[in-house]
Amino acid sequence: MDRDKILLTPGPLTTTLRTKLAMLRDWGSWDSDFNDVTARVRRSLLRIIHGEDTHVVVPLQGSGTFSVEAAVATLVPRDGHVLVLDNGAYCKRAAKLTTLMGRTCTVMGFDEASQVSPAALADKLAADKTITHVVLIHCETGAGVWNPLQEVADVCAQHGKGLIVDAMSSFAALPIDARETRFDALIAASGKCLEGVPGMGFVFIRKAVLDACAGRSQSLAMDLHDQYVYMEKTGQWRFTPPTHVVVALAEAIAQFEAEGGQPARLARYTQNYQTLIHGMSRLGFIPFLDPAIQAPIIVTFNAPGDARYDFKTFYASARQRGFILYPGKLTQVETFRVGCIGAIGPNEMEQAVAAVALALEDMGIASGEPAI
Numbered sequence: 001m002d003r004d005k006i007l008l009t010p011g012p013l014t015t016t017l018r019t020k021l022a023m024l025r026d027w028g029s030w031d032s033d034f035n036d037v038t039a040r041v042r043r044s045l046l047r048i049i050h051g052e053d054t055h056v057v058v059p060l061q062g063s064g065t066f067s068v069e070a071a072v073a074t075l076v077p078r079d080g081h082v083l084v085l086d087n088g089a090y091c092k093r094a095a096k097l098t099t100l101m102g103r104t105c106t107v108m109g110f111d112e113a114s115q116v117s118p119a120a121l122a123d124k125l126a127a128d129k130t131i132t133h134v135v136l137i138h139c140e141t142g143a144g145v146w147n148p149l150q151e152v153a154d155v156c157a158q159h160g161k162g163l164i165v166d167a168m169s170s171f172a173a174l175p176i177d178a179r180e181t182r183f184d185a186l187i188a189a190s191g192k193c194l195e196g197v198p199g200m201g202f203v204f205i206r207k208a209v210l211d212a213c214a215g216r217s218q219s220l221a222m223d224l225h226d227q228y229v230y231m232e233k234t235g236q237w238r239f240t241p242p243t244h245v246v247v248a249l250a251e252a253i254a255q256f257e258a259e260g261g262q263p264a265r266l267a268r269y270t271q272n273y274q275t276l277i278h279g280m281s282r283l284g285f286i287p288f289l290d291p292a293i294q295a296p297i298i299v300t301f302n303a304p305g306d307a308r309y310d311f312k313t314f315y316a317s318a319r320q321r322g323f324i325l326y327p328g329k330l331t332q333v334e335t336f337r338v339g340c341i342g343a344i345g346p347n348e349m350e351q352a353v354a355a356v357a358l359a360l361e362d363m364g365i366a367s368g369e370p371a372i
């Protein structure tokens with residue numbers, strides 16, 4: 001049937017018709033109409049974190065990782081030393097890009113089923129004075145862990161270290177308040193919890209560190225300071241902007257504001273999460289994480305223990321019923337993931353659970369209960 005499948009993934013996400021329709025026009029990148037949209041989007045983004053007084057926001061073309069890479073390149077001096085708090089796949093990606101850009105990088109490993117530890121961070125910063133910046137992934141999308149942003153930010157502030165936060169899968173859903181939480185940079189993107197389409201990221205940079213960032217980036221296209229200065233001067237993007245993505249994001253933000261902003265979005269995703277968890281537990285599935293550290297963004301489930309289980313078959317079966325699941329990203333155990341984000345509500349989550357039940361039936365599996 002000619003209906004889009006529901007994306008239960010960490011992005012791209014299911015978007016509203018209104019957001020999709022916003023893309024049916026052509027815009028000139030020099031034109032004042034388009035520059036007005038860019039300016040409006042930037043103002044709205046700053047309001048979401050209450051950062052008008054303390055931060056600027058710099059958009060960048062590309063997927064979310066482009067903006068993480070740009071933030072590290074722009075913020076960290078070439079002789080800087082980055083400590084990555086690692087409890088999952090996106091942390092490892094941040095460490096890899098930091099190393100590739102020639103910055104000294106130390107990885108502090110934690111279990112992928114637990115939060116990173118602010119106390120261990122404090123000990124590390126006391127022991128190694130050469131560290132200049134800390135990288136934290138707010139919601140580790142690999143397993144779905146909600147990391148303790150406020151506590152990590154407090155430790156970094158006490159030690160005078162710069163904090164770079166990848167808030168890609170949490171921004172606009174989990175609370176982030178720049179008036180209370182001190183960070184030098186925070187990164188998110190158009191195609192995640194704002195429910196726009198993918199194609200641009202944006203980085204909040206603390207005004208107090210902005211000037212010092214000039215000339216640090218070894219990349220022309222990824223230099224956020226340069227992008228910022230040019231945008232402030234001309235109202236334009238330095239290089240061809242993703243015009244359709246920007247106007248879709250403006251439309252998505254209007255709907256986000258009408259829904260009630262971040263608290264309303266968190267409430268809807270929490271409802272989605274609870275509907276999913278209850279439905280899946282009826283089928284015997286067990287979530288991988290302790291609910292105390294689970295963000296209502298994406299849920300990792302242990303794979304069924306039944307020998308007839310096969311992810312490819314499971315995926316194809318759910319897909320045929322209109323739902324796109326996501327593979328697991330853990331190294332030790334077999335899992336799969338189900339996203340709770342996007343322009344969907346509890347009805348879609350109920351239907352997703354029904355599709356999963358039928359997929360089990362297709363494979364001849366009586367219960368989602370894992371082996372152990």
Ligand SMILES: *Cc1c(COP(=O)(O)O)cnc(C)c1O
Pocket residue numbers: 010011063064065066068090137139140141166167168169189
């Ligand atoms: C989605 C995501 C990214 C960016 O991934 P892209 O594929 O580059 O868009 C980065 N970090 C986290 C935590 C994410 O969830």
